[in-house]
Amino acid sequence: MNISKWYQLIKPNFRFYKDGFFEFPYLANTPELFIESTIKSPGSKHDTEEQVVYRNNPFIKGEMRYRKIDEGLWLTITNLDFKYDTVIKSNYAKEIPSDHYSITFTVFDSEVKLQNRFIDKVPFQNKFWGFKKPGTDVGACFYKGSKCQFYIYYLSPSWIEKNVPLDALDRKIPFKKFLDSDKGFITYSDIVPNAQGLSHEILHTLKTFNTDAFNKTILKAQTLSLISAFFKNVFADKRTDEYQEKSTVDYNAISKCELMVSTKLYKPFIGIDALAKIFNISSSKLKMDFKSVYGTSILQYHIDKKMELAMQLIVNTTMQIKHIAKEVGYESSSKFSATFKKKHGKLPSEVRPDNL
Structure with a gap:
């Protein structure tokens, strides 16, 4: 057709x-x-x-x-x-x-x-x-x-x-x-x-x-x-939220923002103001809309996706953990391990102990 x-x-x-x-x-x-x-x-x-x-x-x-x-x-x-x-x-x-x-x-x-x-x-x-x-x-x-x-x-x-x-x-x-x-x-x-x-x-x-x-x-x-x-x-769940009406969300901007945040996880977070400028939306509306759609702040979402990718790389590849840390933007292995444990409840070495 x-x-x-x-x-x-x-x-x-x-x-x-x-x-x-x-x-x-x-x-x-x-x-x-x-x-x-x-x-x-x-x-x-x-x-x-x-x-x-x-x-x-x-x-x-x-x-x-x-x-x-x-x-x-x-x-x-x-x-x-x-x-x-x-x-x-x-x-x-x-x-x-x-x-x-x-x-x-x-x-x-x-x-x-x-x-x-x-x-x-x-x-x-x-x-x-x-x-x-x-x-x-x-x-x-x-x-x-x-x-x-x-x-x-x-x-x-x-x-x-x-x-x-x-x-x-x-x-x-x-x-x-x-x-x-x-x-x-x-x-x-x-x-x-x-x-x-x-x-x-x-x-x-x-x-x-x-x-x-x-x-x-x-x-x-x-x-x-x-x-x-x-x-x-x-x-x-212990969240706090203003429960914004979804009909007011700028879906286009939020979708593009999510794509940028979640597909280049080796890069550092560029900040709310920079993202707002890229997508031609106010910083306050970007923060409100993003949390409304995804249930968390953009920064926390960025961190969570880094840790989810790290888990997939640990489980599904043979990459060394120190290299995985760099793939998700962490030069410090200790800081990466601490963030990973906060997200997943285990250290990377506990998920794959043979790859320290």
Whole structure:
């Protein structure tokens, strides 16, 4: 399908090209409407029996699997390759109520540049969680060549009331403050241990759902386990936040800022003012928007990504730890080890003791 024909098919809800990105809306009132709109979108092929939608249009290629897990609980798992720089944004039909909460676990596959003369780039993953109240506008930017997985759990108010003890939370807990505020969303960076492994097990169950009589029970147990782990960890989170409305975020600037911060981790942090100047945004708005989207300050995000890359290099390569320290911008091995332990709870030498 060529792009001009695509424009005509989705023109009523499509904002075309803006600031370097194609804007791509989706209907978000209910999980059923989201699934239905995905099935009916151009370039989609629906397998009713397997409950999977294969997608191939000028902007994205991939598949979305979906399943009703329980009354008031739905799950969609989407794998996408992006063919163009694209903004995906929520869109709500005014005549249809929007009452579902959602929990999203997102995994981005990317590459990070190294200084190593033998290894120019290495694969790197970013993982994020988000919790959204009903009717909240959300959006995210994705660059050409990005490969992403989205695990979205849709929770009705009645399901939450029955299964999650929100009313029992201490009002001083940050997550409770968020719930009591008029803000619509909150984000976290990889807050659930082994979330990717657990999510892959859920995806496997979905892919084999019709081949095992126990898969319905298994899928429900797996889903409840992961949702419980999410709430347990966010209840324990000690963050402070102003809970900015996401509709005011400059997605373009924040996406470009994140890309710069996370793909050249051998370089030192250049500072908020320098980043703000590069992306033509005020320093205060850049700080507020970035924390709103990624749940932490830009500097802390930069440090966390350095330590996540260091862990991947320790586990997946034979590079000496002193060389890994330099790859993530640390001339001092002792300072690197201290920062690594603060992030991961272990020294680099304890992760790979044979490479001191």
